Amino acid sequence: MKYLILFSLITLSIACSQKDLIIQNIEKNIGSKISKEVKKVYIINENSIACIKCFNAFISYVQDKELDKDELLIVNNTGNSVDIDSFKTKKNTYIMHDYDFISEPHLGVMYIKNSKTDSILNITPENIMDFITSNSR
Secondary structure, X not given: OHHHHHHHHHHHHHHHHHXXXXXXXXXXXXXXXXXXXXXXXEEEEHHHOOOHHHHHHHHHHHHHOOOOOOEEEEEEOOXXXXXXXXXOOOOOEEEEXXXXXXXOOOEEEEEEEOOEEEEEEEOOOOOHHHHHHHHOO
């Protein structure tokens, strides 16, 4: 029993540090610390398009969305699929051009709580319409 508890604590510790690595990776890539106010990070990574319909629907949703002060948008545009003109003047937005940018999610939302990754929503064909419907104002 003692070993099971120790194993659980080690596993939990590794999982928590992995979540911190996600935020550290994003901060490194955008060249800035993520503010403690930020609770939601929208990520569009053109390098990892798995579902073009999801990609286009999510881009359209984010383009039309007025970001709150606790929201951040990261667009990684390598020049193939994203027209960044509509994002250039959007507040709380980072535009990158990095072929090596690796993000989790590739397309979706990272929720932050107490400056740590709380949960990650990957946009998929199964959830894109529910996400847009439930998050539209």
